[in-house]
Amino acid sequence: MTFRVTPVITESTRNLGKSTLYFFLTIAAIKASHSLYRCIRSLTMSSSSSSTSNSTADASTLRRNRILSSKLYFDVPLSKVPLIYSKAYDISFLGMEKLHPFDSSKWGRICRFLIVDGVLDKNSIIEPLEASKDDLLVVHTESYLSSLKSSANVAMIIEVPPVALLPNCLVQQKVLYPFRKQVGGTVLAAKLAKERGWAINVGGGFHHCCSERGGGFCAYADISLCIHYAFNRLDISKVMIIDLDAHQGNGHERDFSNDRRVHILDMYNPEIYPFDHEARRYIDQKVEVVSGTTTDEYLVKLDEALVVAGKMFDPELVVFNAGTDILDGDPLGRLKISPDGITSRDEKVFRFAREKNASLVMLTSGGYMKSSARVIADSIANLSKQTLINF
Ligand SMILES: [Zn+2]
Numbered sequence: 001m002t003f004r005v006t007p008v009i010t011e012s013t014r015n016l017g018k019s020t021l022y023f024f025l026t027i028a029a030i031k032a033s034h035s036l037y038r039c040i041r042s043l044t045m046s047s048s049s050s051s052t053s054n055s056t057a058d059a060s061t062l063r064r065n066r067i068l069s070s071k072l073y074f075d076v077p078l079s080k081v082p083l084i085y086s087k088a089y090d091i092s093f094l095g096m097e098k099l100h101p102f103d104s105s106k107w108g109r110i111c112r113f114l115i116v117d118g119v120l121d122k123n124s125i126i127e128p129l130e131a132s133k134d135d136l137l138v139v140h141t142e143s144y145l146s147s148l149k150s151s152a153n154v155a156m157i158i159e160v161p162p163v164a165l166l167p168n169c170l171v172q173q174k175v176l177y178p179f180r181k182q183v184g185g186t187v188l189a190a191k192l193a194k195e196r197g198w199a200i201n202v203g204g205g206f207h208h209c210c211s212e213r214g215g216g217f218c219a220y221a222d223i224s225l226c227i228h229y230a231f232n233r234l235d236i237s238k239v240m241i242i243d244l245d246a247h248q249g250n251g252h253e254r255d256f257s258n259d260r261r262v263h264i265l266d267m268y269n270p271e272i273y274p275f276d277h278e279a280r281r282y283i284d285q286k287v288e289v290v291s292g293t294t295t296d297e298y299l300v301k302l303d304e305a306l307v308v309a310g311k312m313f314d315p316e317l318v319v320f321n322a323g324t325d326i327l328d329g330d331p332l333g334r335l336k337i338s339p340d341g342i343t344s345r346d347e348k349v350f351r352f353a354r355e356k357n358a359s360l361v362m363l364t365s366g367g368y369m370k371s372s373a374r375v376i377a378d379s380i381a382n383l384s385k386q387t388l389i390n391f
Helices: 011-068 108-117 142-147 151-158 161-165 169-197 222-233 251-255 295-312 339-355 373-385
Strands: 198-203 240-243 264-269 285-288 318-320 359-363
Touching: 011 222, 108 339, 108 373, 151 161, 151 169, 169 198, 169 222, 169 318, 169 359, 198 251, 222 240, 222 251, 222 318, 251 264, 264 295, 285 295, 295 339, 318 339, 339 373
Parallel strands: 198 359, 240 264, 240 318, 264 285, 318 359
Antiparallel strands: none
């Protein structure tokens, strides 16, 4: 007897088969869609990350090309000393400069004191070029530079409200052109410092300005520009900013917030402008000196900070922001440092750079009293006497 096995396919088994088929088809479809999603996602992510890294590389190439084609670095004959100044630094027009507590012709007065005292020969001073728009774009954004075409914006940055009422061409010529000359001086100073060991720009030190924002009398970020030029043209990769102006240097702090090539030592009064708490996070060595700090207290803190700085970092270039608004009687700095204290301070920083075998750029930065020019000239004369610089 044989049995023929007749497949008995009932309605329910047919339905079960269909369901199983749908189940597997659905799973397969989900798997396929997940794979497709992962594939598309990874393609999108790789294209977005490559476009980000491409744009970073493009920005870096553009910056480098701008620096390489700049005219701000030029050869200076050895008959000149690395002290940089131009008559164009001094700001004066219609008496408006008197509305700001800043002595806006202090730069020329420093040089006159040095010449009259026989420390400096007038003909040995180096005149810098004006920073062009392309030079400024090395650090600044197009939109920030465009904002300076508004006199109202410039008035806010330099804190002289009546400037808002002037035609912008006048503001450019009488305020921004002098600043651009000083920027050219700060940039050139690094080249000269590399060649001669030191350089002084009798101006500059606009430490409140960063790539996209000015303020506190600072319209251009000359310190950031100087350092980017040094990175690209001087084969320098380690820079220390020693900012001893009374105010916090929030501009360069923001510009180099995540740049480990730059070590920032900032000694400032936390009770005065700019109260930039975000930028304070980017200071490598923060030394706060409260209102009323005396010369002795100040110099002890500086000595300690320089010892720590020397252990933390080996700079090839030191950018010394030597503001004199720490002077006793300065209404904005509110510290009580004597003129001799300024001389000692400057000498300590120059000795530090020499011990570290680093080139040094000094900028005069803030200093808001008529007496500042005399104090700076005396300090430079002392540096010469101590053979820390040679004229
Ligand atoms: Zn200051």
